[in-house]
Amino acid sequence: MYLLLKRCFDILFCLFISLLLFPIFFLIFGVLLCSANGPVIYWSKRVGKGGTLFEMPKFRTMKLDAPIVATHLLQNSGDYLTPFGKFLRKSSLDELPQIYSILRGEMSLVGPRPALYNQEDLINLRKAYNVDSLTPGLTGLAQINGRDELSIEKKTMFDVEYLKTRSFLLDFKILCRTFFKVFCLSGVTH
Numbered sequence: 470m471y472l473l474l475k476r477c478f479d480i481l482f483c484l485f486i487s488l489l490l491f492p493i494f495f496l497i498f499g500v501l502l503c504s505a506n507g508p509v510i511y512w513s514k515r516v517g518k519g520g521t522l523f524e525m526p527k528f529r530t531m532k533l534d535a536p537i538v539a540t541h542l543l544q545n546s547g548d549y550l551t552p553f554g555k556f557l558r559k560s561s562l563d564e565l566p567q568i569y570s571i572l573r574g575e576m577s578l579v580g581p582r583p584a585l586y587n588q589e590d591l592i593n594l595r596k597a598y599n600v601d602s603l604t605p606g607l608t609g610l611a612q613i614n615g616r617d618e619l620s621i622e623k624k625t626m627f628d629v630e631y632l633k634t635r636s637f638l639l640d641f642k643i644l645c646r647t648f649f650k651v652f653c654l655s656g657v658t659h
Contacts, residue, residue, distance in 0.1 A: 474637055479578050483568045490565065497528055497562060504553055507533045510566055515583035516592055518604045523575040525583060526566035530554030539585055561651045567607050579640040580606025581628040591621050600628040603635075608647040616650070 487494075501509040511529040514522055535549035550558065557563040570576040576583065583605035584591045595601045610627035611619055619627070631639070 471635070471637060475577060475579075475640060476574070478637075478640075479571050482578060483571050487568055493562070494565060497557070497565070500553055501528060504551070514586040515605070516586060516588075516601075517575050517583060518602065520592070520596070520601055522586055523570065523583075525570050525576070528557055528563040528566060530557050530563045537585070537587070539588055564607060571607065574604075577604045577606045579609055579631075579643050580604050581609050581624075581631065582606065582612065588621075591625065594621060594625040595628060598625060598629045598632070600625065600632055603628070603632060608643060610643060613643055613646040613650055 498509055507529065509529060510526045511531070512524040512526055515525040517523045530551060531549050531554060532551060547555070554563070567576060571578060580603050581595065581600055584595070592601075610631045611624040614627055615623070
């Protein structure tokens with residue numbers, strides 16, 4: 470029952486947010502179209518439920534020559550960010566296109582953040598703890614407890630905690646805390 474309720478909530482919430490935030494989508498799209506070379510949407514290869522790969526959309530924040538690795542692995546990651554990309558990342562607005570992946574069922578609003586296809590350390594840890602059985606999320610326990618400031622091991626432990634205690638009430642609490650964290654620009658280091 471929980472999974473059905475979660476999926477219905479994901480769809481209804483994303484449709485509502487899409488309508489509510491359409492002007493912001495349009496504005497960001499326009500600014501990126503006018504200010505940057507290359508595509509406005511960046512399609513990132515991510516690991517989904519059961520280790521399946523999917524293409525996750527984000528507003529492009531990095532320059533075209535940026536290496537395809539987790540941002541925390543880049544030396545001087547700020548050198549690869551576009552001027553508007555810094556704002557999009559800090560405000561988490563670069564994540565808005567992921568509504569598409571949620572509507573397709575590749576992601577959920579709440580769950581472990583999807584790993585990049587080449588983040589072997591995170592992928593293997595999640596597999597060892599059965600976290601890969603969960604649908605990845607736009608936000609999760611790790612995001613509200615430190616986000617970019619956490620080690621891979623710490624993030625995985627939050628994912629394991631979510632796996633063991635997930636419920637609709639917990640999902641709702643995580644969403645509420647996420648909105649607060651995003652509003653306060655908390656936990657973003659790059």
